[in-house]
Amino acid sequence: MTRPATARIALNRPLRRLFDYLVPAHLEVQPGQRVKVPFGRQALTGLVVETGVEPPAGITLKPVRDILEDWPALPENTFRLLTWASDYYQHPLGECLFTALPPALRRGRPAHEKAEEHWLPLEAEVALAAHAHKQKALFETIKDQPGITSSSLVQLGYTRAQIRNLESKSLIAQGQAPRQPTPQEADELPGPSLSPAQQKAADQLPDHTDQFSATLLHGITGSGKTELYLHYLKSHLKADQQALVLVPEINLTPQTLARFRRYFGDRIAVWHSALNDGERLRTWLKIRNGEPVILIGTRSAVLLPFTNLRTLIVDEEHDSSYKQGDGFRYSGRDVAVYRAHLNQCPVILGSATPSLESWHNARQGKYQLVSLDERANNALPPELALLDIRSRPLEAGLARPALQAIKETLARGEQALVFVNRRGYSPVMMCFDCGHLEECPHCDTRLTYHRRDRAMRCHHCDYQQAASPTCPKCESENYKPVGQGTERAEETLAEHFPDTPLVRVDRDSTQRKGSIQNILKRVNSGEPCILVGTQMLAKGHDFPNVTLVVVVNADGGLFSVDFRAPEQMLQTLLQVSGRAGRGNKPGKVLIQTCHSDHPLLRSLCTGNYPAMAEQLLAERESGQLPPFRAMAILRAEASTMQASLQLLDTIKPMTQTGSTEVWGPLPAVIARKANRHRAQLVLNSDNRKHLNHLLSHLCQHLDQSKLPAGSKWMIDVDPQETG
Ligand SMILES: Nc1ncnc2c1ncn2[C@@H]1O[C@H](COP(=O)(O)OP(=O)(O)OP(=O)(O)O)[C@@H](O)[C@H]1O
Numbered sequence: 001m002t003r004p005a006t007a008r009i010a011l012n013r014p015l016r017r018l019f020d021y022l023v024p025a026h027l028e029v030q031p032g033q034r035v036k037v038p039f040g041r042q043a044l045t046g047l048v049v050e051t052g053v054e055p056p057a058g059i060t061l062k063p064v065r066d067i068l069e070d071w072p073a074l075p076e077n078t079f080r081l082l083t084w085a086s087d088y089y090q091h092p093l094g095e096c097l098f099t100a101l102p103p104a105l106r107r108g109r110p111a112h113e114k115a116e117e118h119w120l121p122l123e124a125e126v127a128l129a130a131h132a133h134k135q136k137a138l139f140e141t142i143k144d145q146p147g148i149t150s151s152s153l154v155q156l157g158y159t160r161a162q163i164r165n166l167e168s169k170s171l172i173a174q175g176q177a178p179r180q181p182t183p184q185e186a187d188e189l190p191g192p193s194l195s196p197a198q199q200k201a202a203d204q205l206p207d208h209t210d211q212f213s214a215t216l217l218h219g220i221t222g223s224g225k226t227e228l229y230l231h232y233l234k235s236h237l238k239a240d241q242q243a244l245v246l247v248p249e250i251n252l253t254p255q256t257l258a259r260f261r262r263y264f265g266d267r268i269a270v271w272h273s274a275l276n277d278g279e280r281l282r283t284w285l286k287i288r289n290g291e292p293v294i295l296i297g298t299r300s301a302v303l304l305p306f307t308n309l310r311t312l313i314v315d316e317e318h319d320s321s322y323k324q325g326d327g328f329r330y331s332g333r334d335v336a337v338y339r340a341h342l343n344q345c346p347v348i349l350g351s352a353t354p355s356l357e358s359w360h361n362a363r364q365g366k367y368q369l370v371s372l373d374e375r376a377n378n379a380l381p382p383e384l385a386l387l388d389i390r391s392r393p394l395e396a397g398l399a400r401p402a403l404q405a406i407k408e409t410l411a412r413g414e415q416a417l418v419f420v421n422r423r424g425y426s427p428v429m430m431c432f433d434c435g436h437l438e439e440c441p442h443c444d445t446r447l448t449y450h451r452r453d454r455a456m457r458c459h460h461c462d463y464q465q466a467a468s469p470t471c472p473k474c475e476s477e478n479y480k481p482v483g484q485g486t487e488r489a490e491e492t493l494a495e496h497f498p499d500t501p502l503v504r505v506d507r508d509s510t511q512r513k514g515s516i517q518n519i520l521k522r523v524n525s526g527e528p529c530i531l532v533g534t535q536m537l538a539k540g541h542d543f544p545n546v547t548l549v550v551v552v553n554a555d556g557g558l559f560s561v562d563f564r565a566p567e568q569m570l571q572t573l574l575q576v577s578g579r580a581g582r583g584n585k586p587g588k589v590l591i592q593t594c595h596s597d598h599p600l601l602r603s604l605c606t607g608n609y610p611a612m613a614e615q616l617l618a619e620r621e622s623g624q625l626p627p628f629r630a631m632a633i634l635r636a637e638a639s640t641m642q643a644s645l646q647l648l649d650t651i652k653p654m655t656q657t658g659s660t661e662v663w664g665p666l667p668a669v670i671a672r673k674a675n676r677h678r679a680q681l682v683l684n685s686d687n688r689k690h691l692n693h694l695l696s697h698l699c700q701h702l703d704q705s706k707l708p709a710g711s712k713w714m715i716d717v718d719p720q721e722t723g
């Protein structure tokens, strides 16, 4: 008797196991392929992991119901990448594999595009009834963006009925917009002409796209790293090959895209969180079909099923947004390096402030270091100075010399940028009579005061309450904001500079789709203005007329318990400083601090990042911290702290092997978040392989143990946040 055909299937479930099914004779399946399988009373989409498996004895298998297409949605190479990542990050294989599918395919939709409706205006102006505001706005939108799709319009808040209505009035009709230049046409555009310093760096980049190499491109802020990427792709990527450029979310600005489109036209595709399901499916299909796209995308783009990926670039490689903070906690940068290794192709990691991990790898010769230490366009590096605010009067956080410098900058017709590391009005509300501080009822944190909408908000859970004008405890009127947020800085600056436009950039001011684009457009017009913002402003932007940067308070990272805090502080401060003086006028940076003699801040002022990195690495080495050892955190969450600690206490003996040092269990820095009590066990090992085995073993054990109700555990490998 021949053995019946079987398949082992992964489901999109947080389960560390696979499921075996029979494969009916009329179906043929292969690894990576999507199938429909019965699961309980449901029919689920599954991905074939293996065929011809020996099912456990005594179990009657159910048959696969159907195949969704006759080709593997995940080709072999992508499949191997995800299998590796599942093992490395200790995340269930099913969920890892499904992250490489667009939402429509996860849900079992067919893998082909629905024809999209594109719209063009038929008239130059419209005569609509005066009250038809929405219709007019819709028409204007279509006029501004000819060829826009129905789904994009719906995303902008219009309805399909409104679109039909304009169509019935013969004001718009279906049709495609004028095309972008094709790759051939774009080829005729002159390539970027590199400065001598850029050319020297370009000459050191890897020559071959058919073998693995990892390069760390350390280019100071404003040195033109993007120009180098463009040049590299132009001269090395063949017409039929695919490339991936990873960027942090906020860097995917229209300017960046325009620069890539200028050289590569339609070959450029994008991948980020704001795409709708239709757009995701379309781009996914292009990549899976092996079209020679150059994909510019955020973190998850590194998991997509490329079939001919020959170059990977990770811009701002130090950026912490490359590490996913929940669920499948992978690092987009590290997966990119592994992927280049699998594909035998080059990966280029670029940054003005490389992560200590990458710097260490370069020092050890694992990565090739290429340095670019001149700014493009003959611009000079900014001049950094500390401004000690210990005994100076402050006006809402700003010292007089800082206000004076802003005034002079504006008088010269230039722009100033004020960096505040908190959004909202003030991070604390305090009663100066009874000492009451308003805290979140669900977390161990203070509530942030948002003056604009008179709300007190928790930045860790969704909690908010109306702001009270008097102390909620003793009703004193002596109840006041303490500390600086972006809203408060904006308010003070508006009082000081009533005639100057103020532009605030933080998560609150950029929530609406397109608002960041409008803000950037305004700043790029060059008119004198003051920009006030958080980290969002620090990264990657190119504002040629910003000549002054003021850092309201630099001290946040100096005394944190998180061992990465000093590194992240230096990176943020150097990045935000790097926004000054990128055009033809010199830039100046004023850093307000209460610790102007702190060695870290002193070395910051030299602007010499390699020296800072060496100093920080020496500290990491003496503390036996990453990158000198591998680290993983086992976190527990429960309805009481005691339960969390207890769970970790029972696990701890299992983690104590020769090569692993264990710290904890200890409560997390924010011990209670959204009413969950959090504790952690930190594992450190000299041997990454041993640590990986230990973690796999732990996962298996924990999966099979019965945990107390309401308790949860999770593993974070190479954690970014260790508090
Ligand atoms: N070879 C060149 N010729 C003319 N202009 C250039 C050249 N290279 C770069 N530039 C310009 O210099 C500016 C800085 O370049 P870019 O934004 O690529 O710097 P960067 O290295 O990415 O900086 P950061 O790390 O600060 O984001 C841009 O306005 C860019 O157009």
Ligand SMILES: [Zn+2]
Pocket: 440, 441, 442, 443, 445, 458, 459, 460, 461, 462, 463, 674
């Ligand atoms: Zn909260």
